[in-house]
Amino acid sequence: MGNIELAGASFVVLLALIFLRIPIGLSMLAVGIGGTVLVTGSWVPILAQMKSLTYETFSSYSLSIVPLFLLMGQFATRSGMSRGLFRAAAAMIGHKRGGIAMASVAGCAGFGAICGSSLATAATMAQVALPEMKRYGYNGALSTACLAAGGTLGILIPPSFVLVIYAILAEQNIAKLFAAAFVPGILAAIGYVITISLFMRFDPEAAQPAAKASTRERLEAMVEVWPVVLIFLLVVGGIYAGWFTPTEGAAVGTAGTGLVALFRRQLGWSALGECILATAVSSGMIFFIVFGAGVFNSFLAFTQMPQMAAEWVGNAGLSPWLVLAGILLTYLVFGCVMDSVSMILLTVPIFFPIVMTLDFGLSPEDTAIWFGVLVLIVVEVGLITPPVGMNLFIINSMAPDVPLTQTYKGVVFFVLSDLIRVVILAAFPAITLAVLWL
Amino acid sequence: MVSQAKGLAPRLERRVGHVIEFITRWLALAGGASLVAITAVTCISVIGRELAGVPIPAFEVFGPIQGDFELVEAGCAFAIFSFLPWCQMRRGHVTVDIFVQPLGPRVNAGLALAGNLLLTACALLIAVKLGEGLVDKRSYSETTFILQMPVWWGYAVALVGAWVFVLASAYTVWRSLNEMLGDGERE
Amino acid sequence: QEVTLKVHHFLSPQSPVPKYFIGPWAEKVEKDSGGRIAVQIYPTMQLGGKPPSLYDQAKDGVVDIVWTLTGYTPGRFPKSEAFELPFIAGKAAPTSEAAWDFYEKDLQDEFKDVKVIAAFVHGPGLVHANKPIEKLEDMKGLKLRGPTRMTNKLLEKLGAIPVGMPVPAVPEALSKHVIDGAVVPWEVSVPLRIPELVHNHTGFSGSRGLYTSFMVFAMNKAKYDSLPDDLKKVIDDNSGREASRLAGLAMDKGDMAGPPALAKLGDKQTILDEAETQRWKDAAKDIEAGWIEEMNGKGLDGTQLVKDAKAAIDTYVDKDQAAYEY
Numbered sequence: 046m047g048n049i050e051l052a053g054a055s056f057v058v059l060l061a062l063i064f065l066r067i068p069i070g071l072s073m074l075a076v077g078i079g080g081t082v083l084v085t086g087s088w089v090p091i092l093a094q095m096k097s098l099t100y101e102t103f104s105s106y107s108l109s110i111v112p113l114f115l116l117m118g119q120f121a122t123r124s125g126m127s128r129g130l131f132r133a134a135a136a137m138i139g140h141k142r143g144g145i146a147m148a149s150v151a152g153c154a155g156f157g158a159i160c161g162s163s164l165a166t167a168a169t170m171a172q173v174a175l176p177e178m179k180r181y182g183y184n185g186a187l188s189t190a191c192l193a194a195g196g197t198l199g200i201l202i203p204p205s206f207v208l209v210i211y212a213i214l215a216e217q218n219i220a221k222l223f224a225a226a227f228v229p230g231i232l233a234a235i236g237y238v239i240t241i242s243l244f245m246r247f248d249p250e251a252a253q254p255a256a257k258a259s260t261r262e263r264l265e266a267m268v269e270v271w272p273v274v275l276i277f278l279l280v281v282g283g284i285y286a287g288w289f290t291p292t293e294g295a296a297v298g299t300a301g302t303g304l305v306a307l308f309r310r311q312l313g314w315s316a317l318g319e320c321i322l323a324t325a326v327s328s329g330m331i332f333f334i335v336f337g338a339g340v341f342n343s344f345l346a347f348t349q350m351p352q353m354a355a356e357w358v359g360n361a362g363l364s365p366w367l368v369l370a371g372i373l374l375t376y377l378v379f380g381c382v383m384d385s386v387s388m389i390l391l392t393v394p395i396f397f398p399i400v401m402t403l404d405f406g407l408s409p410e411d412t413a414i415w416f417g418v419l420v421l422i423v424v425e426v427g428l429i430t431p432p433v434g435m436n437l438f439i440i441n442s443m444a445p446d447v448p449l450t451q452t453y454k455g456v457v458f459f460v461l462s463d464l465i466r467v468v469i470l471a472a473f474p475a476i477t478l479a480v481l482w483l
Numbered sequence: 484m485v486s487q488a489k490g491l492a493p494r495l496e497r498r499v500g501h502v503i504e505f506i507t508r509w510l511a512l513a514g515g516a517s518l519v520a521i522t523a524v525t526c527i528s529v530i531g532r533e534l535a536g537v538p539i540p541a542f543e544v545f546g547p548i549q550g551d552f553e554l555v556e557a558g559c560a561f562a563i564f565s566f567l568p569w570c571q572m573r574r575g576h577v578t579v580d581i582f583v584q585p586l587g588p589r590v591n592a593g594l595a596l597a598g599n600l601l602l603t604a605c606a607l608l609i610a611v612k613l614g615e616g617l618v619d620k621r622s623y624s625e626t627t628f629i630l631q632m633p634v635w636w637g638y639a640v641a642l643v644g645a646w647v648f649v650l651a652s653a654y655t656v657w658r659s660l661n662e663m664l665g666d667g668e669r670e
Numbered sequence: 671q672e673v674t675l676k677v678h679h680f681l682s683p684q685s686p687v688p689k690y691f692i693g694p695w696a697e698k699v700e701k702d703s704g705g706r707i708a709v710q711i712y713p714t715m716q717l718g719g720k721p722p723s724l725y726d727q728a729k730d731g732v733v734d735i736v737w738t739l740t741g742y743t744p745g746r747f748p749k750s751e752a753f754e755l756p757f758i759a760g761k762a763a764p765t766s767e768a769a770w771d772f773y774e775k776d777l778q779d780e781f782k783d784v785k786v787i788a789a790f791v792h793g794p795g796l797v798h799a800n801k802p803i804e805k806l807e808d809m810k811g812l813k814l815r816g817p818t819r820m821t822n823k824l825l826e827k828l829g830a831i832p833v834g835m836p837v838p839a840v841p842e843a844l845s846k847h848v849i850d851g852a853v854v855p856w857e858v859s860v861p862l863r864i865p866e867l868v869h870n871h872t873g874f875s876g877s878r879g880l881y882t883s884f885m886v887f888a889m890n891k892a893k894y895d896s897l898p899d900d901l902k903k904v905i906d907d908n909s910g911r912e913a914s915r916l917a918g919l920a921m922d923k924g925d926m927a928g929p930p931a932l933a934k935l936g937d938k939q940t941i942l943d944e945a946e947t948q949r950w951k952d953a954a955k956d957i958e959a960g961w962i963e964e965m966n967g968k969g970l971d972g973t974q975l976v977k978d979a980k981a982a983i984d985t986y987v988d989k990d991q992a993a994y995e996y
């Protein structure tokens with residue numbers, strides 16, 4: 046069997062294992078190990094890799110943001126802060142159709158402005174928003190799908206870990222990329238809000254509107270929400286003002302919410318234990334997936350399949366727009382099984398030089414930045430496309446009473462909104478680049 | 484209770500389950516303590532670093548904690564290794580259930596059995612190889628960049644979690660076997 | 671072809687070493703072997719792991735050849751650190767030739783697990799900061815990302831606050847003023863976009879730079895031993911001092927992109943005059959003495975190692991520089 050056939054077969058086996066209810070991370074790990082043995086023709090490489098790979102993956106400074114933000118979410122829930130946040134949101138727009146789902150998307154956008162990771166954004170906001178949406182009678186399809194989609198704002202709205210990696214690979218200006226990603230990120234949030242209102246039109250039973258709050262209730266809710274606002278301002282403001290890095294911001298936020306919970310006498314020893322145990326389950330799951338994905342992606346790199354696919358697209362002699370469409374489609378397909386960072390690492394070194402040879406009527410720097418933002422978006426769509434989308438799995442696992450099929454049904458609307466946005470941004474580069482031309 | 488107990492030594496399995504639950508819970512709590520410590524170290528370091536930048540002579544005593552990010556990395560690794568067994572005991576790993584749901588609870592427990600067997604094999608591989616990595620790092624006398632803390636220390640504390648993960652995975656094989664022979668998954 | 675060699679490294683294919691050294695090296699080996707050897711290059715850690723594990727990947731046969739920095743694994747290659755002492759190394763190409771000689775004389779036991787194809791260094795490191803550095807005292811209180819263990823010690827001694835973070839985190843930290851600057855050579859600062867983020871770049875007078883990093887391009891031993899004699903010869907012919915010089919030249923070529931990038935941005939490059947440079951060198955004396963003591967404590971002859979390193983570097987750096995023009 047050639048390497049290409051092997052890579053193809055590995056996708057089939059991976060999907061089969063996943064559909065047979067083998068945990069996602071484990072499926073990727075097992076197929077990755079088996080595949081590496083086959084492609085290298087020896088057990089030596091994979092066994093040698095395993096000596097340091099687990100420790101290296103779990104001791105990552107940038108990933109340490111995940112358990113910290115999860116713990117912060119636990120403290121926020123425990124101290125009643127997240128409930129306060131949603132009471133405030135509900136008081137403002139809860140009486141609108143789908144208002145609380147919209148508030149969740151707004152929350153994701155706010156969180157995305159401080160956090161560079163989709164998975165962390167999705168998981169943290171879900172912890173806060175899912176119980177509240179359930180309380181207001183939102184159905185599972187809407188509540189899980191809007192959070193899975195909202196989670197992608199973590200990477201779409203700068204700062205974004207993925208953009209930093211793209212900037213380094215493509216040797217582009219990070220500050221300009223962040224600036225260019227901002228408008229598309231806001232458009233994504235707006236798109237999701239519109240999607241929610243359309244969703245409500247198709248399925249009016251999906252959510253019960255809350256009673257309209259009186260001015261007095263609104264004021265009370267706003268007063269109650271001040272600790273959240275304060276910590277949010279401290280974390281976001283501190284990161285933007287340069288007091289700390291995003292990972293440090295996560296630690297500051299965790300300490301802040303923990304202190305509020307302590308002050309409100311909601312964080313005794315047993316409550317702290319419960320917060321930790323809940324964090325342990327989610328963190329263990331996320332890191333095991335990250336580890337499995339790492340092994341699987343390194344296997345794919347060994348087969349050279351992604352590299353060859355990229356070369357094929359580049360050499361097929363098509364028009365610039367067709368090549369661009371082909372590249373974006375390739376990302377959508379790979380996004381079904383790969384994580385965003387590995388995908389970028391594997392393909393940007395190949396796609397980027399190809400794109401730079403094409404003429405879209407833009408300067409080279411504009412082309413590079415515009416392409417980077419488009420790649421960022423399609424990579425993120427991969428996180429929420431059924432059947433395999435990391436955000437879908439994570440949100441769904443946090444809502445045990447919602448069947449995955451419901452989440453799949455709900456997310457179709459959000460994926461459509463993403464695809465429409467990709468087409469618009471690809472057709473009108475000015476939307477992305479205008480910020481840089483000002 | 485007794486009528487439900489089917490399978491391979493079901494009552495012993497429950498008793499062993501309690502013991503392993505106890506071990507994994509306390510290990511996860513230890514991992515959580517490490518997260519809290521990471522939080523504290525980072526906050527103190529950030530405050531120290533910012534105060535050091537204040538142009539007041541008396542503030543020169545302040546500064547970041549040297550090597551703070553190395554401590555974060557080692558602490559995070561310990562936390563995650565300690566979380567894995569608890570996550571496994573609580574059935575925390577994400578699965579896609581829709582395609583096999585119609586097959587009924589016992590078939591599902593059977594699929595979980597297959598998954599847990601595969602996981603135990605992987606956990607064993609991870610633990611054995613991590614131990615070999617520890618021996619390597621120790622013989623190379625590799626240290627961290629700033630604190631010059633031996634790298635194998637991090638491996639050593641992580642190894643505890645890795646072996647408890649093997650233990651917990653092996654137990655869940657037994658648990659899902661009995662669930663398959665019984666009435667399906669208990670939770 | 672008969673043999674495929676997998677080369678793994680941590681940077682993008684457009685960076686100087688992959689572009690000017692690894693790529694041409696691979697083509698030359700393929701050509702010299704009459705097409706019997708094929709070289710596959712995997713950039714950006716595509717095959718998994720983090721940069722510090724690259725050396726073990728070559729040693730254990732995960733891949734066949736790697737490019738790595740010995741500083742990634744502090745404590746493991748103590749003797750090679752002699753080249754990383756402050757103000758000891760010059761431009762990359764001559765210092766890389768010296769690095770090869772030093773390897774042959776003193777480091778063979780440290781690298782006994784692999785076949786070393788080239789031993790080399792990068793060009794002189796500069797201080798890139800958000801405020802002008804015109805004298806020693808300007809370093810006080812600056813939060814700087816330091817590159818090597820020895821340079822961090824020097825920064826600390828000068829009153830700066832060395833902040834540890836992985837290289838890829840540097841641009842973001844700079845853009846948000848979490849750190850005030852970073853100490854890296856031009857060849858790294860340009861791809862990381864550092865001149866766009868901070869605008870003062872300080873170098874030193876004379877033929878020696880602030881610091882460098884020791885690197886190797888190394889092959890799995892078993893893979894080398896498995897080659898037939900004529901293919902072994904192809905690898906041997908493309909190894910050694912000449913290969914090391916070419917790798918160093920790639921670094922120098924990368925450094926040449928620095929000053930033009932500045933001109934475009936209107937940034938300032940300060941070269942400290944001889945008197946000021948001497949003050950820095952004096953301040954660095956303790957670091958060298960401390961290192962010698964540390965090596966002696968490990969049962970190594972620190973004094974002799976520094977002597978050997980300096981002698982090797984003097985041989986090439988003070989030689990006719992025309993040999994290193996492009």
Ligand code: NA
Nearest residue numbers: 157199202204
């Ligand atoms: Na973000």
Ligand code: NA
Nearest residue numbers: 381427433434
């Ligand atoms: Na997907």
